[in-house]
Amino acid sequence: MNPRPTDATERPVQKAASGGPPPLLPLPTSASTSTSAPRESAGRTRQVELRDLNAFYGSHHAVKDVNLSFAPRDVTAIIGPSGCGKSTMVRCINRMHEEIDGARAEGQVLVDGTDLYGAGVDVVAVRRAVGMVFQKPNPFPTMSIRDNVAAGLRFTGAPRGEIDERVIGALKGASLWDEVKDRLDQPGAGLSGGQQQRLCIARALAVEPEVLLMDEPCSALDPVATLKIEELIGELKERVTIVIVTHNMQQAARVADTTVFMLGGELVEVGATHKLFTTPEDERTEQYVTGKFG
Amino acid sequence: MEAATQPMSTGGRPQLGRSPASRLPDQILRLGLTAIAVAVLALLAYFFVKLAIESRLVFEEEGILGFVFANNWNVAASIYGALPLVVGTLITSALALLFGVPVAVAVAVFLTELCPKRVRGSLTIVVDLLAAVPSVVYGLWAFYFLIPKLKPVEQWFADTFHFLPFVAIDSVPGPNYFIAGLVLAIMLLPIVCAISREVLATVPADLKEASLGLGLTRWEMIRTSMLPYARRGIVGASMLGLGRAIGETIAVTIVIGDSPILGHSIFGQGYTLAAVIANEFNEAAANPLHKSALIAAGLVLFVLTLLVNSIARLAVMRSERQSGRPISAGGGV
Numbered sequence: 090m091n092p093r094p095t096d097a098t099e100r101p102v103q104k105a106a107s108g109g110p111p112p113l114l115p116l117p118t119s120a121s122t123s124t125s126a127p128r129e130s131a132g133r134t135r136q137v138e139l140r141d142l143n144a145f146y147g148s149h150h151a152v153k154d155v156n157l158s159f160a161p162r163d164v165t166a167i168i169g170p171s172g173c174g175k176s177t178m179v180r181c182i183n184r185m186h187e188e189i190d191g192a193r194a195e196g197q198v199l200v201d202g203t204d205l206y207g208a209g210v211d212v213v214a215v216r217r218a219v220g221m222v223f224q225k226p227n228p229f230p231t232m233s234i235r236d237n238v239a240a241g242l243r244f245t246g247a248p249r250g251e252i253d254e255r256v257i258g259a260l261k262g263a264s265l266w267d268e269v270k271d272r273l274d275q276p277g278a279g280l281s282g283g284q285q286q287r288l289c290i291a292r293a294l295a296v297e298p299e300v301l302l303m304d305e306p307c308s309a310l311d312p313v314a315t316l317k318i319e320e321l322i323g324e325l326k327e328r329v330t331i332v333i334v335t336h337n338m339q340q341a342a343r344v345a346d347t348t349v350f351m352l353g354g355e356l357v358e359v360g361a362t363h364k365l366f367t368t369p370e371d372e373r374t375e376q377y378v379t380g381k382f383g
Numbered sequence: 384m385e386a387a388t389q390p391m392s393t394g395g396r397p398q399l400g401r402s403p404a405s406r407l408p409d410q411i412l413r414l415g416l417t418a419i420a421v422a423v424l425a426l427l428a429y430f431f432v433k434l435a436i437e438s439r440l441v442f443e444e445e446g447i448l449g450f451v452f453a454n455n456w457n458v459a460a461s462i463y464g465a466l467p468l469v470v471g472t473l474i475t476s477a478l479a480l481l482f483g484v485p486v487a488v489a490v491a492v493f494l495t496e497l498c499p500k501r502v503r504g505s506l507t508i509v510v511d512l513l514a515a516v517p518s519v520v521y522g523l524w525a526f527y528f529l530i531p532k533l534k535p536v537e538q539w540f541a542d543t544f545h546f547l548p549f550v551a552i553d554s555v556p557g558p559n560y561f562i563a564g565l566v567l568a569i570m571l572l573p574i575v576c577a578i579s580r581e582v583l584a585t586v587p588a589d590l591k592e593a594s595l596g597l598g599l600t601r602w603e604m605i606r607t608s609m610l611p612y613a614r615r616g617i618v619g620a621s622m623l624g625l626g627r628a629i630g631e632t633i634a635v636t637i638v639i640g641d642s643p644i645l646g647h648s649i650f651g652q653g654y655t656l657a658a659v660i661a662n663e664f665n666e667a668a669a670n671p672l673h674k675s676a677l678i679a680a681g682l683v684l685f686v687l688t689l690l691v692n693s694i695a696r697l698a699v700m701r702s703e704r705q706s707g708r709p710i711s712a713g714g715g716v
Contacts (some may be wrong), residue, residue: 217598
């Protein structure tokens with residue numbers, strides 16, 4: 090409802106580009122550019138903006154008219170009670186939502202001005218640019234640790250010689266390298282839950298996305314593993330724009346710069362995390378963060 | 384068990400005990416099911432022993448190895464060498480798997496992953512209906528329709544690729560190994576497809592999302608997430624299909640050519656164990672050695688099926704051990 094005012098002033102480019110044709114830094118929309126573009130943009134984070142986003146499961150209206158923007162080098166947490174549409178909204182950002190039978194989304198998701206739902210945008214390219222980590226660690230069960238991380242690279246046509254190097258880079262990026270460097274050829278499914286989730290983060294990082302979506306990434310993990318992931322998020326935000334869905338308000342408070350509160354598919358309040366948790370503007374937000382419902 | 388011996392004496396809590404009468408149905412169920420399971424195994428063992436006893440005559444005559452590995456089956460000369468039959472069975476079954484399994488898995492993938500929801504149900508039923516066609520009908524269709532249509536194609540293939548092993552042949556006969564393999568492929572398609580479909584449907588959504596979320600295309604997702612997960616079940620399905628192919632009798636008898644000497648080309652005429660039994664059981668009644676030879680052929684068929692099945696299972700187990708944790712997708716036969 091109320092995108093943070095700072096965004097408009099900090100990034101006038103976005104405003105200018107908003108109505109017009111796809112601007113200068115489009116997502117890789119064709120196969121030929123998709124292989125090289127993520128490398129060039131390594132380390133560059135992206136501005137993500139949702140405009141009038143609506144999402145449906147059949148006739149169920151799960152996300153209602155959401156307008157929101159995520160700033161680069163920022164971690165944005167989405168909180169709200171179960172079923173409030175937070176996961177659905179995030180899944181719209183890399184167009185995973187439409188994978189579910191009968192699900193559809195309307196509106197715009199702009200990444201540096203390019204509408205991911207626009208004509209000529211390839212969904213595969215979108216997902217390479219906007220990576221995702223899921224609730225339950227889901228490494229490929231038949232693959233070794235190395236192959237898991239390399240899975241995305243192999244298919245994006247990364248040069249053979251570079252793959253090893255980038256696998257190592259991604260594992261280091263996900264703070265997993267020291268734990269697995271001696272057993273890269275062992276199955277990824279043999280790792281602990283927390284390690285598996287970091288393996289999934291490494292797998293997502295390997296294709297060098299510009300935005301990383303995390304859908305309750307710690308909900309299946311113990312506190313120690315959770316802490317490691319949270320530390321990792323702090324490191325990663327220098328490289329990618331991070332959006333994290335969490336049902337854990339303490340987690341949002343620990344990792345996020347900005348927090349978004351959703352309720353019943355609607356966006357209720359957006360604000361700096363500290364402010365949202367201490368002096369929320371909306372009564373419903375206050376009730377939620379003080380544990381009166383949800 | 385202790386509760387059964389002193390059911391009512393648990394210190395004022397009689398409701399924790401159970402009268403022997405109320406336990407009876409459970410025991411009957413357990414015993415009954417155990418008995419049925421044992422009966423199945425006993426039946427299998429009985430068949431094996433019975434076949435072995437009845438085929439003793441021919442084994443004494445030819446020797447076990449002589450029977451299995453001699454390349455001539457000549458009833459008139461009382462020569463019983465089953466090699467052409469064994470190899471014929473293996474060739475036709477292998478061809479059937481080669482042609483049938485990829486198509487069946489492709490159809491299964493299409494039905495589970497790509498097919499529009501509206502037509503999925505009806506299409507599934509149509510594929511399943513292939514199994515309802517009697518095998519003799521497949522044989523007839525192949526004999527009167529498939530053979531004349533395919534003969535020029537086979538001849539062209541045999542001439543063009545004559546340098547490949549087991550392809551060259553001067554003149555392609557109508558009925559041959561290839562046609563038999565093709566017919567068997569159609570026949571094993573529905574069962575392999577049905578089981579593969581069930582197994583593919585069990586691939587967890589989060590595993591598919593792992594691929595899609597990584598920016599893999601649908602085909603890459605199928606290759607990376609679905610097929611490896613379903614591999615064990617697909618192999619199981621193929622084994623069931625193979626069982627059908629190895630044992631199939633009538634359709635093969637019609638299109639195999641009944642040549643009792645091993646051919647040197649997949650387009651040559653041949654024979655299979657099942658086909659020889661179907662063709663000759665009638666005339667063998669009066670000839671004890673012939674009868675015993677046919678029963679021995681049945682025994683070899685039996686052992687062959689067990690052997691192929693075990694090898695396939697071993698292969699799956701080994702590949703699973705290499706890839707770490709066993710992929711439990713069910714469907715292992």
